[in-house]
Amino acid sequence: MLSWTATALAALLVLFALLLPDEFGGLTPGAFARLPVEGIFGAVVLLLLPSKARRPAAMAAGVGLGVLTVLKFLDMGFHSVLSRPFDLVLDWILLDDAESFLADSAGRAGATGAVIAVVVLVLALLVLMTLAVARLSRLMARHSAVATPAVLVLGTAWITCGALGLQIAGAPVASRSTADLVQDRADQVRAGLRDKQAFAKEAADDTFRDTPADQLLTGLRGKDVLFTFIESYGRSAFQDPATASPVDTVLADGTARLRRAGFSSRSAFLTSPTAGGGSWLAHSTFMSGLWIKNQQRYRSVTSSDRLTLTGAFRRARAWRTVGIMPGVTGAWPEGKFYGLDHVYDTHHLGYKGPKFSWSRVPDQYSLAAFERLEHGKPDRKPLMSENILVSSHNPWAPIPRMIDWGSVGDGSVYEAIEKDGRTPEEVWKDPARVRTEYRRAIAYSLRSLISYVEKYGNENTVLVFLGDHQPVATAAGENADRDVPITIVAHDPTVMRRISSWGWQDGLKPGTNAPVWRMDKFRDRFLAAYSSQPGLALSSSAHTPHPTPSRGAR
Structure with missing residues (x-):
């Protein structure tokens, strides 16, 4: 037997x-x-x-x-x-x-x-x-x-x-x-093995490699330009009417509040090279104008002299360039590739509060630290910042909540908030609760950013915020695409007029028929719209076709 x-x-x-x-x-x-x-x-x-x-x-x-x-x-x-x-x-x-x-x-x-x-x-x-x-x-x-x-x-x-x-x-x-x-x-x-050679050829073609500094970003001189990534902010955050109401409400309310404060906004979608994780692949794609779909490409591009979107601001010599990176916990040599004068990682933001699971620093605190350390300083030169908001990072528990900006302090106030929140073990027992908490986390990140612009923004503020990728399938759904929202917010009407031909939709929420670009196409279109080098205008009607990866696509 x-x-x-x-x-x-x-x-x-x-x-x-x-x-x-x-x-x-x-x-x-x-x-x-x-x-x-x-x-x-x-x-x-x-x-x-x-x-x-x-x-x-x-x-x-x-x-x-x-x-x-x-x-x-x-x-x-x-x-x-x-x-x-x-x-x-x-x-x-x-x-x-x-x-x-x-x-x-x-x-x-x-x-x-x-x-x-x-x-x-x-x-x-x-x-x-x-x-x-x-x-x-x-x-x-x-x-x-x-x-x-x-x-x-x-x-x-x-x-x-x-x-x-x-x-x-x-x-x-x-x-x-x-x-x-x-x-x-x-x-x-x-x-x-073949991709390494193909990518080297692709990376060698750079429209803006030799653009003189005095012709770069002339349409944004004197402005504070804030590029802000919201972790896991994908189309799925508001595409399901049955579960998207928290995010819909925040975006609708935020559009109205910013409009009353004198800001206008336009939105569309970008297709990310990754989904569920791999944020660094999306960041490098967006900034480099190259399709960074794997770690081999990431290592190649970050060790090169490719002009990044943030690096263009540094080359122009009209901005101080900084990064607010609460998710960076150790040495980050990529800061040089991105052209950042200074990087504030998790150890340099002055945070004394608790961790919120993976997210070490609540988004509202990160933005308050940016105001204290850079944006709020008197007699400074214009700023270009790359801000990474991480409170919406998996596992979406516990989630911070908005507090009065004057109460943020060194973050100690978050001790009680963290203790009152749910644990990842509680949330991940039920897929429906995972989806609910995901959208609550996205809503918190959006509220933090909208409130920051409303309180600290001025006539020279230009905000570009976007998601890096869709969340994991448990939150996004099995058949989700790889599209993430992107929005430009500005107080000065001339800033928005330069992108009027893009066909983006008014407001903070792109509709189902909003334009969809591949993420690597944004760098060149943005630089062309706000620079003065002749012959760089890109066709506004050009829509780069892209395959939407299906589940199990190889």
Whole structure:
């Protein structure tokens, strides 16, 4: 009984590995009620091999199957967070980022425990898979008289099901998903290696590389220009009428309040190169005017002399350029690439309050610190700032709330607010609550920014704010696109007249028919609109087509 039980478990483990989908959405009973061609082919090979070669071949197959199973689990995680599969060439560094996220959200002890558990599970999976294949190989060799016709029958059944197109719950009975995965990964590796050369050629073409300083951004001289990213602020924040009312209300109220204060606004959408995470890819895409879709491109561009949008302000020598980066916790050499005179990271904002899970500093405090450290100083030169608002970062619990600007102080006031908030464990038990808290976090970030402009903005204030990417699928929905809102707010009508040909919509909320640009197209259009170099005007009617990545797109 023990022997047969072990054999049955070995067979189930191998079938599980061969039929396991690479997305959580594919985990249905029908996915495991299929015939895997890889298992049939592997059995044929093991039956044909001589006895001396069979054992090492079985062990190699077991290790390989274990590795493929680990890869499928990685794909599941990447699909659920970043809406794409794991990249074997470029994504290993993101595992370290995942560990850092766990440490920031659950504490160092929790992150260490999770890492140890994952390592143990991976090793156990590799060992058990190897033992399972070896056991099945020995069994087939001992009972080849039975195994051979059984494999022939299974092979015939697979061919028949494939020819007839038989399906179970929408999945073909004749499965070759693991073979397709191997082929897909081979294509992915080749594409990743080719992409480096293709990107180098693309990056070498820069319309504004040699633009003289006195011709850059002449239409914004004397203005304070604030580029502000709102973490995870995507189209999904207000696209679902059933759940979007908090964000809709904030945007409608904010449009009216800013209009009363003398500001006008126009909005549209940008398509981000990433979703669910990878904010740095979106930031570098927006600033560099290049499509930064992976870590290899990010490393290449940030080590180059590419002119960034923020760097153009520094080259013009008419602004002090600063960054408010509460999410940066260590050395950040990319500040030089972005052309920032000074970067205020989490250690230089003077914050003495509690962490809000991953978000170390509430957005209202970050903006208050910007006012205290830079914007509110008397007799200063015009400012260009890159502000990163992080209170809307996953896991959206606990969420700060707005307080009187005069009460912000050193952030100690947030102790009670943090204690009264929900914990990530409470929120993530229920997907509906995750979506609700996500939108509450976005509403808080928007209120903070709108209130800041209303209180501290003046006739020289120009604000460009946008999302970096859509949230994870739990909040955005399984079929969400990669579009994020972008809005320009200004008090001076001449600033808005320069973009009147863009076709953007009035107000802080872009409608469903608002223009959609790829994020890498913004830099050139913005510089062309506000610079005076002849011949740089870009067609306002040009709409760059872009594919909307579908779930599972490779």
